[in-house]
Amino acid sequence: MQLDVQRTTDRIVVTVVGQVDTEGGRELSDTIGRLLEDPGIRHAVFNLSDVPAMTSAGIGKLLRFFKHFDKLSGTMKIKGISAPLKQQFLEIHLDQIIPIED
């Protein structure tokens, strides 16, 4: 798994490439978690176009991030998602919590 994070003022854009397995979920948590210690970051966009699948640990991390931004009255969305990952998210109703744009 590879992670690229771009920051502008109060926003981060996170591009993930590759399957998010258990270790990948931890890396996601560590990297993004460190950034979110800065209360100045209030919005996030995740690009998951090149992520074929994600474990429940990775999904749990996304949800924790979402709760974090929600508490700050910020926003978080997924902009760009691969077809198999979108199918996975729809089946577990994640689209009802985190906004997803193709």
Next chain:
Amino acid sequence: MTAARTFGIERPVAETVSGALETAGWKCAGEHPLLGMDTVLAGLEAPCLVVARVADRADLGELRRCVHLERRHLYTAVARPGLDGGAIAELSLEVEGRLVLLPTGEAEFLRLFRACRGLARSRVARSALGRGLRTQRLSVRLATSDVHPFELAGYLVERLDEGGFCRDEESRRRMELAVEEALVNAVEHGNLELSSELRNGPGDVVDEYEALRRERLAQPRFAMRAVEVDLEIVGARATLSITDEGSGIDVGGGRPMEPGQPAGRGMALIRRAFDTVEHERSTVRLGCGKERCDAAGRSADH
């Protein structure tokens, strides 16, 4: 696998590559004038040998995307001289060696394409072996600290795929994810006795769960607990059993999940990949069946 497709390779290299492919026994087709490599590969019914040019980071990114999403193909890359070969080598490691960097020169192309031809033939032979497989039993016992869920899941599903239990790439991907989830459950909730409720707490983004997990992995009384994996294939039925030495994982007992709850989706991912999922104390059994046809094309489901 008999077809090869080239992407982005310009003359005169294209002629050399095509010639070497044909000599090595491949039927070579060029790229579509309008469609990208990922679209072309996704639309192919049968797997093929991919020969792609990598001239810059954008090409590398496109190739990485394809190698991750379309795993059934064999991948080779022709790098522009001066491009950081280390970047392609890193990509090759990242995708577990499924990408080969082509050397320059006609003789080298020919040697490598013949090797790819041999690899494709062995894949076809293994596929035939899988269709004819009647019984197989695999049993593994590992200490918790030696369980690497992603890699072990890949190995186990490879056995299922060889036996013909993965309908397609999507089915295989779901099974890998599901088996990884089941192994993580055995390790973290079973042997390390970590409650997923810790992840659902009001804590900060970096939660207490990971800290406790690392702490318990460092303690021999937890780390030395074993995980046993049994894969049994009998006829058209496969059963994967995973047993831990914990006191029995709480799989939710049918409690409804809160919509925004971070933890607890693992079982849903497991159930979407396998026909049957059964729990008995510290053991989870994942079952799947398939329709298999013998050489005459008759159903051999028994």
